[in-house]
Amino acid sequence: MKSVTRLRGMHDTPQDFWLRKRNLQDRLVQLIGSYGYRYLETPILESTELFLRKSGGELTSRMYSFTDAGSNSVSLRPEFTSPIVRHYLEHAQDVALPARWQYAGPVFRYDKGGQGSGQFTQVGAELLGSSSVMSDVELLGLASHVPFQLGLSGYQIRVADLDVVHSVLDAVGVSERACTFIIESVPQLKEGRKAVPGVLERARHLHLAVEEAPDDALSQAIQGLDDTQSRKVLHGLLNWTAADQFGQRDPDEVVERLLRKLRGGDDLAVLEKALNLISDLAGISGDPAASVAALRAVVTAAGANMAAVDRFEEFLNLVRSEPGVAQSLVVDLGLVRGLAYYNGLVFEVTHPRCATPLAGGGRYDGLARALGSPDPLPALGFAYTLESLLAVTEGSDNGKGGASEADGALVMAGDSESYRPALQAAADLRQQGVQTELDVCGRDLSQGLDYARKMGIAQVIVVNRDGQQTAHDTRSRQR
Numbered sequence: 447m448k449s450v451t452r453l454r455g456m457h458d459t460p461q462d463f464w465l466r467k468r469n470l471q472d473r474l475v476q477l478i479g480s481y482g483y484r485y486l487e488t489p490i491l492e493s494t495e496l497f498l499r500k501s502g503g504e505l506t507s508r509m510y511s512f513t514d515a516g517s518n519s520v521s522l523r524p525e526f527t528s529p530i531v532r533h534y535l536e537h538a539q540d541v542a543l544p545a546r547w548q549y550a551g552p553v554f555r556y557d558k559g560g561q562g563s564g565q566f567t568q569v570g571a572e573l574l575g576s577s578s579v580m581s582d583v584e585l586l587g588l589a590s591h592v593p594f595q596l597g598l599s600g601y602q603i604r605v606a607d608l609d610v611v612h613s614v615l616d617a618v619g620v621s622e623r624a625c626t627f628i629i630e631s632v633p634q635l636k637e638g639r640k641a642v643p644g645v646l647e648r649a650r651h652l653h654l655a656v657e658e659a660p661d662d663a664l665s666q667a668i669q670g671l672d673d674t675q676s677r678k679v680l681h682g683l684l685n686w687t688a689a690d691q692f693g694q695r696d697p698d699e700v701v702e703r704l705l706r707k708l709r710g711g712d713d714l715a716v717l718e719k720a721l722n723l724i725s726d727l728a729g730i731s732g733d734p735a736a737s738v739a740a741l742r743a744v745v746t747a748a749g750a751n752m753a754a755v756d757r758f759e760e761f762l763n764l765v766r767s768e769p770g771v772a773q774s775l776v777v778d779l780g781l782v783r784g785l786a787y788y789n790g791l792v793f794e795v796t797h798p799r800c801a802t803p804l805a806g807g808g809r810y811d812g813l814a815r816a817l818g819s820p821d822p823l824p825a826l827g828f829a830y831t832l833e834s835l836l837a838v839t840e841g842s843d844n845g846k847g848g849a850s851e852a853d854g855a856l857v858m859a860g861d862s863e864s865y866r867p868a869l870q871a872a873a874d875l876r877q878q879g880v881q882t883e884l885d886v887c888g889r890d891l892s893q894g895l896d897y898a899r900k901m902g903i904a905q906v907i908v909v910n911r912d913g914q915q916t917a918h919d920t921r922s923r924q925r
Contacts, residue, residue: 453564454564455556455557455564455565456564456565457564457565463836466836467567467832467833467836470832470835470836470839471550471567471569471832473595474550474569474592474830474832475548475550475569477588477591477592477595478548478569478570478571478588479548481546481571481584481588482546483546483547483548483571483573484546484547484548485547485548485549485550486530486533486547486548486549487549487551488523488526488529488530488532488533488549488551489523489529490522490523490551490552491520491521491522491523492520492521492523492528492529492532493518493519493520493521494509494511494519494520494521495519496521496528496529496532496817497509497521497523497524497525497528499528499816499817500528500787500810500812500813500816500817505524505525505555507556508524508555508556508557509521509522509524509554509555509556510522510524510554510556522553522554523553523554524553524554524555525553525568525829526549526551526553526568526570526572526829527572527787527810527813527827527829528813528817530547530549530572530574530827531572531574531813531814531817531823531825532817533547534574534814534823535814535817535818535819538819543574543575543576544573544574544575544576544581545573545574545575546571546572546573546574547571547572547574548569548570548571548572549568549569549570549571549572550567550568550569550570550832551567551568552565552566552567552568553565553566553567553568566831566832566833567831567832567833568829568830568831568832569829569830569832570805570807570827570828570829570830571585571588571589571827571828572825572826572827573585573825573826573827574823574824574825575823575824575825576824577811577824579757579760579761579764580764581824581826582761582765582790582791582809582826583761583764583765583768585807585826585827585828586603586605586765586768586771586791586793586828587765587768587769587771588828589603589793589795589805589807589828589830590603590768590769590770590771590774590795591768591769591770592795592805592830592835593770593795593797593804593835594769594770595769595770596835596839598797598838598839600797600798600799601774601795601796601797601804602774602776602795602796602797603771603774603775603776603793603794603795604776604777604778604781604793604794604795604796605762605775605776605777605778605781605791605792605793606777606778606779606780606781606782606791606792606793607754607757607758607761607779607790607791607792608629608782608788608789608790608791608792608808609754609757609758609789609790610727610741610745610754610755610758610779611629611632611724611727611779612625612754612789613745613748613750613751613753613754613755614720614723614724614727614744614745614748614750615628615720615724616750617748617749617750617751618716618719618720618723618748619716620712620716620717620720621712623654624649624654624655624712624717624720627649627652627654628720628721628724629782630782631645631648631721631724632724632728632780632782633780633782635721635724635725635728635780636725636728636729636780637725638725638729639722639725639726641725642718642721642722642725645721646714646717646718646721649712649717649721650714654712654717655712655713655714655717677701680701681697681701684697684700684701723744723747723748726744726747727741727744727779728779728780729779729780730744730777730778730779730780731776731777731778731779731780732776732777733776733777734762734766734775734777737777737779738755738758738759738762738777741755741758741779742755758791761791762775762777781793781794783806783807783808787810787812787813787816788808788809788810789808789809789810789811789812790808790809790811790826791808791809791826792806792807792808792809793806793807793808793828794806795830797838799837799838800834800837800838802831802834803831803834804830804831804834804835804838805828805829805830805831806828806829807826807827807828807829808826808828809824809825809826810825810826810827811823811824811825813825852899852902852903852904852920852921853881853902853903853904854880854881854882854883854902854903854904854905855875855880855881855882855883855903855904855905855906855907856882856883856884856885856894856897856898856901856903856905856906856907857871857872857875857882857883857884857885857907857909858885858889858891858894858906858907858908858909859885859908859909860908860909860910860911861910861911863911864909864910864911867909867910867911867912867913868884868885868909869884870913871907871909871913871915872884875907883901883903891906891908891918894906894908895918895920898920899920903920904919904920904921905917905918905919905920906918906920
């Protein structure tokens with residue numbers, strides 16, 4: 447019979463690694479707590495809708511979701527931010543703002559490519575109830591304090607501000623749908639204006655761009671109808687009994703094209719202008735001062751309000767005084783976090799020894815409204831991937847917690863008449879705080895010493911029937 451194997455992306459955790467992981471997690475929890483963030487544990491299982499309300503399609507294909515015995519659609523949590531906000535909304539009357547919470551625990555995301563998939567551990571913090579630039583400074587300063595305290599070198603903190611991007615798009619006058627599309631296209635637009643034709647063609651394919659204005663009368667005729675009802679109306683209005691006037695075109699094709707136009711799309715020239723400007727923004731990366739100057743040039747060209755740039759510049763000037771920030775801060779306007787709920791400040795902490803970001807976060811002022819709040823709630827946060835931090839601190843003192851030196855004892859009975867005194871000797875050692883194993887395999891002394899060395903046990907204690915003990919130091923023969 448074929449063996450049952452573990453799921454891809456899921457991992458067994460041996461004790462040495464578990465000790466390192468727990469130690470590092472405890473250190474991070476203590477650090478975040480020193481900033482006034484109180485620990486909050488949320489359920490591993492939540493309503494699927496909680497994660498789809500604002501995150502959009504980014505998480506849909508990566509969630510472990512199923513229908514429970516009560517016919518509820520539920521999911522293993524893929525992130526902590528939405529549950530934290532859900533908790534606040536359920537207890538808002540008892541929570542004083544600003545609210546500071548931290549968390550640590552497993553999250554679950556499926557990835558067909560096998561990179562970063564399955565189960566991993568997030569440690570992070572959320573600050574709810576402040577839109578002040580100082581809250582941005584506090585959060586990024588706290589996030590940067592983690593690698594700084596661990597003694598890491600070579601890490602980068604890459605920051606962007608989506609409010610700057612939105613200010614340009616608002617000035618150009620693109621629709622909300624086109625705005626979402628453009629922001630999702632930023633990774634391609636980072637290549638510069640040469641990438642714009644390809645992105646524009648994709649916009650045409652998605653019916654986001656139109657070259658002709660829709661007919662106002664027809665638009666009003668289908669207002670409020672779904673696509674199926676609209677097709678019936680258009681077929682009737684266009685009187686297909688005279689279909690020959692449409693030449694060789696199939697009536698259904700004509701209706702589909704007309705429907706796309708009537709549903710509305712952005713003017714092609716306007717969309718192209720927006721894409722060109724955002725490609726200019728996305729290419730801005732590097733030193734904060736030079737980056738802000740370049741930002742101002744693009745925002746001026748767009749005719750946009752400079753308020754978002756002013757706030758971003760103020761943030762950059764303030765945050766550089768935080769520990770570990772000045773030498774690692776990089777402005778990167780091509781940075782787009784993978785969840786749709788972000789606005790304003792977004793950032794990632796990266797390290798050359800790790801292919802994926804160590805941490806990421808940003809501002810999500812619209813999430814509470816999406817989850818049912820009647821009032822807006824400014825908020826921001828970040829999360830570190832604990833396994834990634836462990837990987838970059840491996841071999842250093844920073845992930846300490848595993849056994850690096852032999853300790854503990856192995857208690858062996860001299861013969862079958864020595865079982866009772868051996869049990870008592872093991873119990874006495876444990877009472878003294880010594881980690882103690884009892885030999886349950888009937889090994890002789892030589893076998894017991896070999897086993898103890900392999901397991902990192904410092905001494906073997908042989909107990910005779912009269913209770914007499916003989917200790918053997920396993921470290922004396924190690925090479």
